[in-house]
Amino acid sequence: MITTEQTYETSPQLVASLKRYQLIATFVGLVGFLALIAGIFTEGAPQFLRSYLVGLYFWFGAGMGALVMLMVHLVSGGAWGMMVRRSLEAASRTNYVMWLAFLPLIIFAPQIYSWAGPAAAGSKIVQAKHLYLNLPFFYIRYVIYGVIWLGMTYFLNKWSRLEDQTKSPEYSRKLEKLSAPGIVIYFFTITFASVDYLMSLDVTWFSTIYGFLIAAGQALTGMSIIVATLVFLGKYTPMNHLITKRHLHDLGKLLLALVMMWAYLAFSQYLITYSGNLPDEVSWYVKRLNGGWQWVGLALLLLHFALPFALLLSQSLKKNPHTIFRIAILIICIRVVDVFWLVEPNFTSLARPVFTISWLDVVAPIAFGGLWLALFFRGLPARPLLPLGAPDLLKALAHGREH
Secondary structure (H helix, E strand, O other): OOOOOOOOOOOHHHHHHHHHHHHHHHHHHHHHHHHHHHHHHHHOHHHHHHHHHHHHHHHHHHHHHHHHHHHHHHHHOOHHHHHHHHHHHHHHOOHHHHHHOOHHHHHOHHHOOHHHOHHHHHOHHHHHOOOOOOHHHHHHHHHHHHHHHHHHHHHHHHHHHHHHHHOOHHHHHHHHHHHHHHHHHHHHHHHHHHHHHOHHHOOOOOOOOHHHHHHHHHHHHHHHHHHHHHHHHOOOOOHHHHOOHHHHHHHHHHHHHHHHHHHHHHHHHHHHHHHHOOHHHHHHHHHHOOOOHHHHHHHHHHHHHHHHHHHHOOHHHHHOHHHHHHHHHHHHHHHHHHHHHHHHHHHOOOOOOOOOOOHHHHHHHHHHHHHHHHHHHHHHHHOOOOOOOOOOHHHHHOOOOOO
8 A cells, every 4th residue: 555654765775776876976977087187188178178068068957957847846746746856856956066067167268268268359249249248247147047046956955855854735835936936047047057158159159049948958858867767766665666657658758748849949940040041140050060060960850859759659668667768868868969069069160160079078978977976876865765745645656556
């Protein structure tokens, strides 16, 4: 019988597995960062910072994606979110460290952002955008982002813990009241942050869809990691008795929706830019559709949209833990490629774009992945695997068991 009186603590076997994976992730992260630092001397500081940005922004996006999907669940409810809420919370707590990891990019901004360097003084475009793109305001925005993102992370996790301890609906209401405006605030801040750290790499280019595209990618990254985690937890007590095919099916449908949203926004941005056919706008795609970069774009079309879309249309594949796990891993891998595609082509020649990839572009996502997963595996068993104080917990546990 399933009740809310059970503890749903992680089993000793699961704790041991998470500890083992945490140690592996820590080791991989340390080796990766040592290699990344060594790359400063072999590849140079500019390439180091570009690769650093690729790795950091992907894994930072995983934590932020988990944060926004946590708020979506708290506002909308639903059995799917109840099963992954603890994983979403643990993933969101990585934001504390990932926000601090932006400091090298903040400190050495002139070496990666052209608008922050001495050459910007002679550029009319940079001067026209100087009111926003200037270092003092850049530093201030970084602090503002941290206060907002980490503040939401702190209160959502604190009130969730108190909800468990007190079983009081007061904290459930607080979680919902913070999450509703929190989703809007997330979209605004992520839009500005995507301009700061990604779009301003090419200071001549702009897109009004860019922030939403980044947000959709972050949500997809976060949910893919969480779905893979749920399948992993389903191998151990007590989750192996609690997860139903309906839960997996719902999460699979959510992944499908996010894949479609990302594809819609990416195509809309391309279509609007293509239709306008303005030199300052098409330059972004000229670099990415020539010189070998077009193959990366084709890979994104096939592996980021077409293949996951086709697979996630199947009910049987979504309900099968083995197949949904593999689909989630595929999406995670291709999401790294997408972030790489957003960053690196900005540094190729517009006249003669040439595809190049540094070994640091491979090392950086691995290094940050080790750090992120170590934090995630450390935080996951800190609380019961289900939110025991949530009002609709019993309804969520019964989801898929009606017959």
